Amino acid sequence: MIAERYRARADAFEAKVAHVREDQWDNPSPCARWTARGVVDHVIDMHGVMLSRQIPRTDDPLTDFREARRQVQEALDSDRAGEEVSTPSGPMTLEDHIDQVVSDDLVLHGWDLARATGQDETIPTADLERLWAAATAVPAELMERFRTPGAFGPGIEVYGPEIPVPEDAPLQDRLLGYVGRDPVSKSF
Known part of the structure; x- marks a missing residue:
């Protein structure tokens, strides 16, 4: 699998x-x-x-x-x-x-x-559901480490700071916001 x-x-x-x-x-x-x-x-x-x-x-x-x-x-x-x-x-x-x-x-x-x-x-639905479940299951103290640049080595950042996304937004947008990506903005 x-x-x-x-x-x-x-x-x-x-x-x-x-x-x-x-x-x-x-x-x-x-x-x-x-x-x-x-x-x-x-x-x-x-x-x-x-x-x-x-x-x-x-x-x-x-x-x-x-x-x-x-x-x-x-x-x-x-x-x-x-x-x-x-x-x-x-x-x-x-x-x-x-x-x-x-x-x-x-x-x-x-x-x-x-x-x-x-x-x-577009992220496939099965991947969205799996990644959402995994990301939201991470304990708060470990999530803080995941969001800290360099916590796992030089230049490694697992997730960025959470970007607020409406609770009723599509799952893809909620996942992206949760892991620190702006699902709406096209500007960088």
Whole structure:
């Protein structure tokens, strides 16, 4: 199930990367410090973090993402998936760590990339429901840490400050606001 979920999310993210025009890579993203290219670079870096290695880079973000996803998918499809790894949240299996970090990142950063490059921003309902349940289940003291830049390492910010969104807003808008993204504003 985890490997299949990762595969589907990686397919969707890869499609977004493939549709970025050359003149859009420097567009600002909803992540304040990153351009569209910066979003993809971050996702690739996090794939490497999951595997405790650096992903080789070229000048092509699509090629680089494909290599990163190949390595993660290979780990998910191997005996390594069940190995215990140390994480900032405590020990868990490699596949659970991938599922809770990089796989979820593909959804949220897929939205960031879509917003930055004018692509379809719709997050699949199943992903919305799963991410909403996970985000709102985080205890308040841990959520404070998630919202603190650098709490999990230099340059790492799990969530930004919450952006108020009406309670009756669509679930996608509520999720995005909760994790620190403005679902309405197109300006950065």
